[in-house]
Amino acid sequence: MKQRNSPSAALPQDAYGQERMENVRLSGWCNPKPAARYNLVVVGGGPAGLVAARAAASMGAKVALVERALLGGVCLNVGCIPSKAIIRTSRLYAEMRNAERYGAQVPGDIRVDFAAVMQRMRRIRARVSRVDSVQRLSAAGVDVFLGEAHFTGTDALSVDGTKLRFRKAVVATGARPDTPSIPGLVEAGYLTNENVFDLTELPRRLLVIGGGPLGCELAQAFCRFGARTTIVQDLPLFLPKEERDAAQLLSDGFARDGIEVRLNTEAARVRMEGGQKLVDLISADYQSTVAVDAILTGTGRLPNVERLNLKVAGVDCDAATGIRIDDFLQTSNPRIYAAGDACLEHKFTHTADASARIAVHNALSLGRRRLSVLTVPWCTYTDPEIAHVGLYVREARDQDIPVRTFTVPMHDVDRAIADGEEVGFVKIHVKERTDRILGATIVARHAGEMINEITLAIVARIGLRTLARVIHAYPTQADAIKKAADAYVGLPARPTIRSLLRRWAAW
Amino acid sequence: MVEISEPTNEALLDGLQRAAFGYFLEAVNPATGLIADNSRANAPVSIAVVGFALSSYVVAVERGWLARADAVERSFAALRFFRDSDQSGGPAATGYKGFYYHFLDARTGLRVWRSELSMIDTALLIAGALTASMYFTANTPDEIKLREIVDILFRRIDWRWAQDGGATLRQGWKPECGFLHYGWEGYNEAIVLYVLALGSPTYPLEGDCFHAWTATYQWENLYGYDFLYGGPLFVHQFSHAWIDFRGIRDRFMREKRCDYFENSRRATLVQREYAQRNPNEFAGYDEHCWGLTACDGPSDELPDVTGEPRRLFGYAARGVPYGPDDGTIAGWASLASLPFTPDIAVDAARNMHRRYPEMLSELRYASGFNPSLASADRGAWVSPGNFGLDQGIVVMMIENHRTELIWRLMRACPYIRAGLRHAGFRGGWL
Numbered sequence: 061m062k063q064r065n066s067p068s069a070a071l072p073q074d075a076y077g078q079e080r081m082e083n084v085r086l087s088g089w090c091n092p093k094p095a096a097r098y099n100l101v102v103v104g105g106g107p108a109g110l111v112a113a114r115a116a117a118s119m120g121a122k123v124a125l126v127e128r129a130l131l132g133g134v135c136l137n138v139g140c141i142p143s144k145a146i147i148r149t150s151r152l153y154a155e156m157r158n159a160e161r162y163g164a165q166v167p168g169d170i171r172v173d174f175a176a177v178m179q180r181m182r183r184i185r186a187r188v189s190r191v192d193s194v195q196r197l198s199a200a201g202v203d204v205f206l207g208e209a210h211f212t213g214t215d216a217l218s219v220d221g222t223k224l225r226f227r228k229a230v231v232a233t234g235a236r237p238d239t240p241s242i243p244g245l246v247e248a249g250y251l252t253n254e255n256v257f258d259l260t261e262l263p264r265r266l267l268v269i270g271g272g273p274l275g276c277e278l279a280q281a282f283c284r285f286g287a288r289t290t291i292v293q294d295l296p297l298f299l300p301k302e303e304r305d306a307a308q309l310l311s312d313g314f315a316r317d318g319i320e321v322r323l324n325t326e327a328a329r330v331r332m333e334g335g336q337k338l339v340d341l342i343s344a345d346y347q348s349t350v351a352v353d354a355i356l357t358g359t360g361r362l363p364n365v366e367r368l369n370l371k372v373a374g375v376d377c378d379a380a381t382g383i384r385i386d387d388f389l390q391t392s393n394p395r396i397y398a399a400g401d402a403c404l405e406h407k408f409t410h411t412a413d414a415s416a417r418i419a420v421h422n423a424l425s426l427g428r429r430r431l432s433v434l435t436v437p438w439c440t441y442t443d444p445e446i447a448h449v450g451l452y453v454r455e456a457r458d459q460d461i462p463v464r465t466f467t468v469p470m471h472d473v474d475r476a477i478a479d480g481e482e483v484g485f486v487k488i489h490v491k492e493r494t495d496r497i498l499g500a501t502i503v504a505r506h507a508g509e510m511i512n513e514i515t516l517a518i519v520a521r522i523g524l525r526t527l528a529r530v531i532h533a534y535p536t537q538a539d540a541i542k543k544a545a546d547a548y549v550g551l552p553a554r555p556t557i558r559s560l561l562r563r564w565a566a567w
Numbered sequence: 568m569v570e571i572s573e574p575t576n577e578a579l580l581d582g583l584q585r586a587a588f589g590y591f592l593e594a595v596n597p598a599t600g601l602i603a604d605n606s607r608a609n610a611p612v613s614i615a616v617v618g619f620a621l622s623s624y625v626v627a628v629e630r631g632w633l634a635r636a637d638a639v640e641r642s643f644a645a646l647r648f649f650r651d652s653d654q655s656g657g658p659a660a661t662g663y664k665g666f667y668y669h670f671l672d673a674r675t676g677l678r679v680w681r682s683e684l685s686m687i688d689t690a691l692l693i694a695g696a697l698t699a700s701m702y703f704t705a706n707t708p709d710e711i712k713l714r715e716i717v718d719i720l721f722r723r724i725d726w727r728w729a730q731d732g733g734a735t736l737r738q739g740w741k742p743e744c745g746f747l748h749y750g751w752e753g754y755n756e757a758i759v760l761y762v763l764a765l766g767s768p769t770y771p772l773e774g775d776c777f778h779a780w781t782a783t784y785q786w787e788n789l790y791g792y793d794f795l796y797g798g799p800l801f802v803h804q805f806s807h808a809w810i811d812f813r814g815i816r817d818r819f820m821r822e823k824r825c826d827y828f829e830n831s832r833r834a835t836l837v838q839r840e841y842a843q844r845n846p847n848e849f850a851g852y853d854e855h856c857w858g859l860t861a862c863d864g865p866s867d868e869l870p871d872v873t874g875e876p877r878r879l880f881g882y883a884a885r886g887v888p889y890g891p892d893d894g895t896i897a898g899w900a901s902l903a904s905l906p907f908t909p910d911i912a913v914d915a916a917r918n919m920h921r922r923y924p925e926m927l928s929e930l931r932y933a934s935g936f937n938p939s940l941a942s943a944d945r946g947a948w949v950s951p952g953n954f955g956l957d958q959g960i961v962v963m964m965i966e967n968h969r970t971e972l973i974w975r976l977m978r979a980c981p982y983i984r985a986g987l988r989h990a991g992f993r994g995g996w997l
Contacts, residue, residue, distance in 0.1 A: 296749050303785075304753060305889050312890060316878060324748060345681060345743030457782045462822050465787040467796075469888045471846030482846055485889070487787070492822070547788050 076182035083193035106133020108232035108400030108412035150284035211373035235401035244330035263354035271298035275358030439508035447511035450499025462492035475535035495523030586930035590958035600644030606952035618695030619959020665724030683739030690760035726764035734779035759806035766986025794833035798886020811974035814995025841887035849894035851938030855918035863934035863950035864895030894939035899932035
């Protein structure tokens with residue numbers, strides 16, 4: 061793991077850390093004797109690579125998987141799993157502080173034990189790592205090679221000197237943080253997703269550079285742990301791909317949490333002074349300096365393609381956008397496919413998984429499955445969560461598709477009111493004068509769970525008219541989706557408990 | 568305590584309109600004709616407020632509150648100031664490329680607060696100037712001169728420059744850093760800006776600028792109403808103060824079988840629905856007490872009636888349904904929807920006046936009031952003083968409701984007509 065000169069980050073070695081390391085990079089592991097030729101060689105042991113290797117093995121193919129660092133990739137080790145684990149704890153702290161809102165007493169002594177937070181995270185990470193351990197993968201019939209791979213020809217590669225020949229290959233080497241080129245940043249030291257989960261002490265003051273999903277999630281979590289947090293984003297809103305209202309609600313949520321929000325602002329320079337990091341910020345014609353103890357960057361990701369010797373294999377790639385693929389995930393070398401972050405715009409674990417299945421299918425069978433038919437949801441796990449699937453309104457209008465949006469604020473949903481989780485909305489976009497769902501955005505405490513219903517509807521071509529006939533368990537927050545469908549068919553929405561009470565009181 | 572529940576609607580509206588107009592007589596610098604942004608000490612000039620004043624003088628002449636010669640002289644003073652102002656674009660100038668800085672020193676008319684060269688506020692100023700030129704049409708030397716100056720001001724605005732090579736207009740520019748990169752997408756008060764910029768005989772916008780802007784619109788079904796979404800109420804009122812959108816439609820509205828007037832009616836009803844729902848459980852909100860918009864509100868962390876700390880936003884563009892909302896209502900905003908929803912606007916005005924008489928001072932609206940921050944002796948929290956934008960929209964929208972005077976004048980304005988046509992508007996009076 062690359063360490064980025066941050067004095068506060070040092071990989072803690074406890075039982076959980078050791079268990080995970082045994083699972084994802086077994087000490088004393090001897091690479092097997094390679095087969096004469098593999099049906100499929102998978103380069104990279106992250107989510108895409110693991111899915112590809114298991115899928116190919118289950119089809120009876122002779123499969124090898126090569127991993128240079130840790131099985132599980134970013135998601136398990138330094139991404140989804142550890143971040144969601146600490147976000148869970150941070151939500152709990154936020155709820156404890158707001159206990160009175162829920163008719164509960166605020167605990168007398170809310171003291172954040174950051175070491176315990178991180179220990180829980182490591183325990184969870186170790187547990188999840190068992191599923192795709194080196195041993196289990198090997199037992200599933202995959203030859204696991206731990207080492208650095210580089211192509212030596214169009215049908216062969218070398219792993220630390222051992223040659224692997226293949227009929228087909230899948231490159232799934234993932235991506236890494238794209239560090240902004242800010243003068244003084246490297247010298248001062250900074251955190252990325254690759255080392256932030258190694259922290260053992262909470263930084264007293266934290267600057268987060270970048271308002272994408274990673275920056276937003278961790279800024280909120282660290283703020284709720286008690287770090288005085290500032291987040292700078294060089295655009296007018298966070299999560300620039302999302303709908304304005306979603307991003308605006310997130311900004312408001314950040315402000316409620318006490319995060320210092322600096323939009324339209326660039327971090328121009330970093331310098332060390334008196335043991336603290338001083339960061340100069342520029343916003344239009346306004347300049348200021350913040351003093352912090354740690355800097356976290358979350359400004360995008362770059363595909364891992366440099367060290368693979370792809371040119372020798374006849375695989376076209378770009379340092380910024382990754383391996384060039386067609387709609388069948390085939391590269392410029394017909395033997396070689398790519399999957400996951402190394403080639404996709406949407407760098408999510410679930411797209412890595414889905415693309416890997418397509419790549420293996422197309423590589424090992426006569427099938428011709430397409431990437432473009434996938435319906436890909438995503439979610440940013442802030443509080444509230446922001447989830448999206450399908451087209452945005454702007455994308456639809458760019459394609460000259462007239463759009464009608466059905467909006468249900470969460471404050472109209474009984475369960476959200478009962479839960480005290482009223483911030484947010486469900487917006488379902490349909491093609492004008494039809495019930496065909498083009499896309500949806502959900503902002504809600506559990507938007508990530510709710511978006512799946514819309515994804516199912518889009519994939520199964522279920523329109524709003526049919527959704528209106530689907531009985532939703534009451535009371536649930538997903539009832540918001542039913543309300544949107546009811547609005548489409550013109551049914552009066554169920555009056556909320558609040559309005560019933562108001563009527564009763566008036567009577 | 569003001570008792571205004573008795574008068575007829577006509578008397579009520581007349582009283583409120585005249586009180587609002589009085590602001591412009593009190594807040595003017597006679598030497599420059601410029602109008603202060605608000606009535607507080609050391610307030611700067613807001614160029615948009617001057618635009619509202621120029622339109623309100625016309626109303627005042629019609630209603631007999633101001634002699635025609637006086638109105639011409641006041642208008643002439645302001646227009647002459649802008650014509651002769653420093654257009655170098657320097658940090659302490661008044662304008663650049665025909666645009667003007669948002670806030671100017673009340674005495675000198677030079678830029679203050681490092682404010683931005685504002686495209687929308689210049690448009691509101693120019694809309695007011697055009698109103699004056701469409702009304703003062705007599706062949707007297709003063710009125711001829713007035714019209715000449717308005718034409719000079721309009722023709723010298725380089726709208727094309729404000730595109731900065733992009734598909735849509737920029738919101739602002741500063742000498743210190745160039746064009747501002749604030750997001751200004753989605754439906755907002757800028758139709759009048761685009762219409763003026765497209766109607767320019769000298770520097771009209773390039774490309775399909777209006778279509779590029781409308782491509783960012785959000786047409787939503789909310790609380791049972793299909794409408795073009797915009798959170799704050801002023802978004803649905805400012806362009807409509809000058810342009811009569813009844814029956815004229817651009818491509819977007821043809822697709823939606825609606826028009827911008829009807830849209831403002833629905834947006835007003837959505838505002839009332841939100842107040843009825845009152846998701847944040849603020850004091851006072853109901854179907855008779857509503858109106859979230861850009862206005863002044865409390866800004867300190869004052870405790871509310873239950874003693875809980877709340878976030879308070881000061882002067883902010885409050886909106887529905889996503890906020891920001893801190894319990895502050897702008898009484899004038901619901902009244903400014905009078906042309907769209909006369910019955911519920913008057914109902915809201917009467918009810919709010921009765922329940923919160925402190926929101927009015929001599930029949931003139933405070934910018935905002937907040938019943939959640941009430942005190943036993945003074946009633947609801949009330950924004951001190953008055954703001955010019957609020958008074959201007961009240962004068963104009965009451966007049967449009969009563970006589971359609973402003974709409975009638977601007978329907979005949981060739982620049983407005985040309986701009987609307989270039990934006991793709993068809994039908995109705997056009």
